[in-house]
Amino acid sequence: KQEVTQIPAALSVPEGENLVLNCSFTDSAIYNLQWFRQDPGKGLTSLLLIQSSQREQTSGRLNASLDKSSGRSTLYIAASQPGDSATYLCAVRLFPISNFGNEKLTFGTGTRLTIIP
Amino acid sequence: DVKVTQSSRYLVKRTGEKVFLECVQDMDHENMFWYRQDPGLGLRLIYFSYDVKMKEKGDIPEGYSVSREKKERFSLILESASTNQTSMYLCASSLAPLETSYEQYFGPGTRLTVT
Numbered sequence: 712k713q714e715v716t717q718i719p720a721a722l723s724v725p726e727g728e729n730l731v732l733n734c735s736f737t738d739s740a741i742y743n744l745q746w747f748r749q750d751p752g753k754g755l756t757s758l759l760l761i762q763s764s765q766r767e768q769t770s771g772r773l774n775a776s777l778d779k780s781s782g783r784s785t786l787y788i789a790a791s792q793p794g795d796s797a798t799y800l801c802a803v804r805l806f807p808i809s810n811f812g813n814e815k816l817t818f819g820t821g822t823r824l825t826i827i828p
Numbered sequence: 829d830v831k832v833t834q835s836s837r838y839l840v841k842r843t844g845e846k847v848f849l850e851c852v853q854d855m856d857h858e859n860m861f862w863y864r865q866d867p868g869l870g871l872r873l874i875y876f877s878y879d880v881k882m883k884e885k886g887d888i889p890e891g892y893s894v895s896r897e898k899k900e901r902f903s904l905i906l907e908s909a910s911t912n913q914t915s916m917y918l919c920a921s922s923l924a925p926l927e928t929s930y931e932q933y934f935g936p937g938t939r940l941t942v943t
Contacts, residue, residue: 752939753937815876
């Protein structure tokens, strides 16, 4: 059974610093990995999706890397801003095993990030 | 942009009531999902649907049922609400398996309280 872990559960850093969020998973036979952001009381916003054949994806100040063999992904946030404060979730999708694929996402419990002005 | 909407942001119901949570997506996605999110447990899949009138159980289907009569709409039904169903409910949609990413797009969530 796939298990996804995000450590630490909470992180506070001063504004302007670069930071790294971690995600680890137990089954390396993943199809892709998706990073989400969730603001308090709100839904999830997709940030980046990395296919299993990719090593990293970038969007603005965000860079996500994937090391399938070690079961790890990181989300790098450059020059952090107070608006980056949110909970960050990673989710993995196993490789499709049928015509309908394996649609199930397995989520980590998230890292709550606070950027201190 | 993909838009996934949910009928209510906040809902308060009494134990034993029948509760309907509605989700609508406007991007002609084949797949739709219902999750619940609880502190310390993360997001857990309740049901998903890969086509009209088709459904599959997720990890925690007990106490729930779903309905998908039209492609754009996926309903979650609590036949007899209980206090342990107090939670944040999130709907999501994605394109069908022939697409390469299956990227899921989420709605804003419904905070359900059962008293």
